[in-house]
Amino acid sequence: MLPNQDNSPKSFQEYWAILRRRRFLFLVPFAAIAMVSSLYALSLPEIYRSQATILIEDQAIPEDIVGATISNYASQQIQLISRRVLTIENIQKVIEKYNVYGPADPIEPVPYAIQANWFRDDMDLELVSAEVVDPRGRASEAAVAFTLAFRSSEPKVAQDVTRELVALFLNENRRSSGSTTMGVSALLTSAVESANQELLVAETELAKFRTENEGALPELYQFNFDVISRTEQQLSDVNLRIQELEQRKLQLSAQLSSISPTAPVKLPDGEIVVGDQERLRASLAEYQRKVSIYESDHPDLVRLRREIEVLQKTLGEGGTAALLAQQLTDEQTRLTELRERYSSEHPDIAAAEAAIAELESQLAFARRKEAASAGSPDNPAYVMVNTQLQSAVLESQSLLVKRAELESVIARHEALIKLAPQIGMQYEILSRSYENAKTKYQDLQAKLRAAEVAANVEQNITGQRFTLIEPPALPLTPEEGSVASMFFLGIVFAGGIGVGAVALVESADNSVRGARELESLLGAPPLAAIPYIKNNSDIRHDNRVRLSLLGACAGCAALAVAYVVYWS
Amino acid sequence: MGRIEDALIKAKAEKLTRPHVTAKSQQELERQRSSLRRHGDELATPELPSPPISDRRQVDFDQLSEQRVIAASDQDDRVGPYRQLRTQLLKTMRDNNWSSLAITSPNEGAGKTLTAVNLAISLSRSANTTVVLVDLDLTSPTVHQKLNINPGKGLVDFLEGHAELDQVLFDPAIDRLVVLAGRSAGKQSSELLASPRMHELIRSLRAKGDSHIAIFDLPPLLRNDDAILFTPLADATLIVVEDGVTTKDQLMQSIQLLKNANVIGTILNKVK
Numbered sequence: 001m002l003p004n005q006d007n008s009p010k011s012f013q014e015y016w017a018i019l020r021r022r023r024f025l026f027l028v029p030f031a032a033i034a035m036v037s038s039l040y041a042l043s044l045p046e047i048y049r050s051q052a053t054i055l056i057e058d059q060a061i062p063e064d065i066v067g068a069t070i071s072n073y074a075s076q077q078i079q080l081i082s083r084r085v086l087t088i089e090n091i092q093k094v095i096e097k098y099n100v101y102g103p104a105d106p107i108e109p110v111p112y113a114i115q116a117n118w119f120r121d122d123m124d125l126e127l128v129s130a131e132v133v134d135p136r137g138r139a140s141e142a143a144v145a146f147t148l149a150f151r152s153s154e155p156k157v158a159q160d161v162t163r164e165l166v167a168l169f170l171n172e173n174r175r176s177s178g179s180t181t182m183g184v185s186a187l188l189t190s191a192v193e194s195a196n197q198e199l200l201v202a203e204t205e206l207a208k209f210r211t212e213n214e215g216a217l218p219e220l221y222q223f224n225f226d227v228i229s230r231t232e233q234q235l236s237d238v239n240l241r242i243q244e245l246e247q248r249k250l251q252l253s254a255q256l257s258s259i260s261p262t263a264p265v266k267l268p269d270g271e272i273v274v275g276d277q278e279r280l281r282a283s284l285a286e287y288q289r290k291v292s293i294y295e296s297d298h299p300d301l302v303r304l305r306r307e308i309e310v311l312q313k314t315l316g317e318g319g320t321a322a323l324l325a326q327q328l329t330d331e332q333t334r335l336t337e338l339r340e341r342y343s344s345e346h347p348d349i350a351a352a353e354a355a356i357a358e359l360e361s362q363l364a365f366a367r368r369k370e371a372a373s374a375g376s377p378d379n380p381a382y383v384m385v386n387t388q389l390q391s392a393v394l395e396s397q398s399l400l401v402k403r404a405e406l407e408s409v410i411a412r413h414e415a416l417i418k419l420a421p422q423i424g425m426q427y428e429i430l431s432r433s434y435e436n437a438k439t440k441y442q443d444l445q446a447k448l449r450a451a452e453v454a455a456n457v458e459q460n461i462t463g464q465r466f467t468l469i470e471p472p473a474l475p476l477t478p479e480e481g482s483v484a485s486m487f488f489l490g491i492v493f494a495g496g497i498g499v500g501a502v503a504l505v506e507s508a509d510n511s512v513r514g515a516r517e518l519e520s521l522l523g524a525p526p527l528a529a530i531p532y533i534k535n536n537s538d539i540r541h542d543n544r545v546r547l548s549l550l551g552a553c554a555g556c557a558a559l560a561v562a563y564v565v566y567w568s
Numbered sequence: 569m570g571r572i573e574d575a576l577i578k579a580k581a582e583k584l585t586r587p588h589v590t591a592k593s594q595q596e597l598e599r600q601r602s603s604l605r606r607h608g609d610e611l612a613t614p615e616l617p618s619p620p621i622s623d624r625r626q627v628d629f630d631q632l633s634e635q636r637v638i639a640a641s642d643q644d645d646r647v648g649p650y651r652q653l654r655t656q657l658l659k660t661m662r663d664n665n666w667s668s669l670a671i672t673s674p675n676e677g678a679g680k681t682l683t684a685v686n687l688a689i690s691l692s693r694s695a696n697t698t699v700v701l702v703d704l705d706l707t708s709p710t711v712h713q714k715l716n717i718n719p720g721k722g723l724v725d726f727l728e729g730h731a732e733l734d735q736v737l738f739d740p741a742i743d744r745l746v747v748l749a750g751r752s753a754g755k756q757s758s759e760l761l762a763s764p765r766m767h768e769l770i771r772s773l774r775a776k777g778d779s780h781i782a783i784f785d786l787p788p789l790l791r792n793d794d795a796i797l798f799t800p801l802a803d804a805t806l807i808v809v810e811d812g813v814t815t816k817d818q819l820m821q822s823i824q825l826l827k828n829a830n831v832i833g834t835i836l837n838k839v840k
Contacts, residue, residue, distance in 0.1 A: 518819075528836070529811075
């Protein structure tokens with residue numbers, strides 16, 4: 001059966017009871033350690049500290065740096081210089097010059113790096129801030145000076161080393177800074193230039209492509225599409241109109257052929273004078289009709305022939321084309337008859353053929369003349385219809401032209417649309433390389449600017465002057481606090497050890513303590529709790545212990561006093 | 569119980585024949601004489617035999633105190649716990665008609681013998697009870713030391729048959745208390761505790777009834793088997809636990825070992 005662990009949180013009284021019970025276990029280690037640490041604290045050598053103050057003048061705060069970071073900026077500068085000054089080499093020189101850490105152990109010399117660490121621990125570098133008004137007119141804190149200090153158990157050493165450090169810092173300040181940042185700037189500048197060139201090239205190419213493929217750019221796709229659909233609309237309208245006009249032309253032509261170009265002259269009494277031209281035509285038409293019915297010596301025919309002759313003479317030479325045409329027809333008929341009767345060598349046939357030829361040329365001439373001297377038609381009806389016809393013809397012509405135009409527009413834009421994907425892809429490629437070139441250029445620009453700022457900062461560091469305003473003094477009194485703090489630490493440590501010892505023993509203690517524990521173990525409290533009964537020998541023993549304890553304390557106290565007296 | 573009574577009377581008589589050393593009042597003496605006479609009337613033995621050769625001193629309070637036996641004193645405040653214990657035990661034992669009580673402890677030096685002695689004295693001071701304190705620690709009996717008795721023979725002699733009961737019963741000069749002292753025996757202790765003489769002793773102790781209580785001081789449980797063997801024979805058992813010394817393991821182990829006994833409680837002793 002496992003024993004029950006009484007894990008309930010203990011009250012303060014229980015803890016106090018534990019401590020009382022185990023008082024020796026606590027007191028002995030506590031006293032021992034406290035004493036040892038006190039002795040150690042007392043034996044520590046006194047430390048002397050010497051300090052110098054250096055002023056930072058002409059602090060030009062770069063405008064890029066916002067007011068809030070001014071003190072960071074100053075501490076960065078100081079850090080920079082301190083890193084350059086406090087190399088292990090420099091420190092070692094100082095240590096050796098002033099024998100800061102005693103003579104070197106010939107058998108096992110302490111490594112330089114460790115000595116340098118001691119040195120840095122013994123050294124102090126602190127910024128002194130004050131309120132300044134930055135270029136923007138805001139009040140803020142800036143570091144205006146810094147202090148250098150060194151600690152040593154020898155006052156003279158403290159002062160000497162501090163003076164040496166001051167000299168080192170001031171020297172470093174006077175040296176001009178390296179050109180590392182300058183070099184970086186130069187490199188960046190040339191990089192920026194070449195990036196700029198690339199950018200220009202990409203830009204030009206892109207622009208060229210745009211102009212070359214203006215219509216086909218994907219951004220114009222919709223536009224082209226719209227144009228096509230609009231133009232097709234127009235085209236269909238035009239086609240419709242052309243068809244209409246064709247019909248109208250036909251109509252008008254038909255109308256025209258039935259109207260005489262010359263209007264009949266109306267006499268004042270209402271009689272219409274038929275013009276010569278009309279009369280001739282009428283006569284001819286009548287003659288034509290009658291010639292196939294009657295013989296040629298019919299009186300109608302004779303009369304008609306005579307009228308026609310007169311009219312022809314009145315109208316002009318040769319005769320009208322119509323008459324000539326009639327004559328020609330007659331002659332041709334006669335010729336055909338002749339050819340049936342005679343052979344082709346017959347003189348009549350030859351004469352007839354010559355006559356036909358003559359008639360033909362006359363006819364042609366007459367026709368030409370007729371066409372030329374058709375005379376301006378003066379029939380209003382004729383004129384109106386003719387005008388309408390002419391205008392329809394004109395309009396039709398112009399519409400045909402327009403149609404051709406529209407069709408070409410459509411074709412052009414369809415071609416552009418077809419090209420669009422390919423053009424689009426190429427455009428994409430070119431535009432992307434343009435963007436890349438631009439980004440690269442911008443990045444390099446930014447880097448160049450940053451490098452310039454850094455160079456400027458460094459310039460400023462060396463541009464500032466360090467001035468010693470308080471030289472290191474020879475410390476007359478030692479630094480306070482080290483002994484007291486060591487003493488205090490010792491007490492705390494001793495207490496800790498004591499409590500730890502008690503806790504350890506207590507936790508390992510498996511015994512039954514107290515009626516409560518018994519009750520929790522067995523479920524019932526003890527029937528009686530009988531205290532320890534002391535007899536006389538117990539009492540005598542207690543007295544002895546008490547006495548010896550007292551004696552021990554007194555002895556320790558005496559020792560401590562003697563020690564302190566001896567050492568101070 | 570007859571034999572014990574006889575022995576008791578005999579022991580008292582022997583004591584009376586010797587001169588007093590302690591400051592006991594005449595009244596005390598007279599009272600003792602009259603009580604003896606009363607007993608004597610019952611038993612009809614007017615003749616008191618000669619005292620045995622065993623060396624017996626008068627016990628006195630200072631010596632008792634030195635042994636930390638304080639229950640005999642009326643003024644000592646430290647007796648309080650014992651009185652309370654006595655009251656509880658008396659009630660319990662009477663209620664259950666018990667007459668024998670075994671006292672043991674898990675570890676050595678827990679104070680069980682002292683507790684047994686103080687408890688026995690305390691019990692005897694309640695008027696109606698006669699207490700027989702039996703030292704059953706056969707390897708290193710200490711009861712007689714606490715009461716400043718120097719016995720010539722002890723319980724082991726009785727159990728082995730070398731002595732009679734009256735030879736091992738002692739009067740510690742405290743009323744109604746009889747001590748059955750022990751003598752260091754050797755190695756056969758366990759067997760003796762189970763011997764017929766022991767059983768007879770227990771029976772005669774039990775036979776007396778209400779007015780007698782036998783208290784058995786046993787060796788520690790973890791020393792040997794004696795306590796484990798004996799405790800089932802007693803009516804009740806008490807375990808003495810030493811504050812800050814007895815470990816929880818020891819305690820739980822003891823409880824386990826006493827599973828056949830009638831453990832009625834624990835006593836936390838040497839509380840600091």
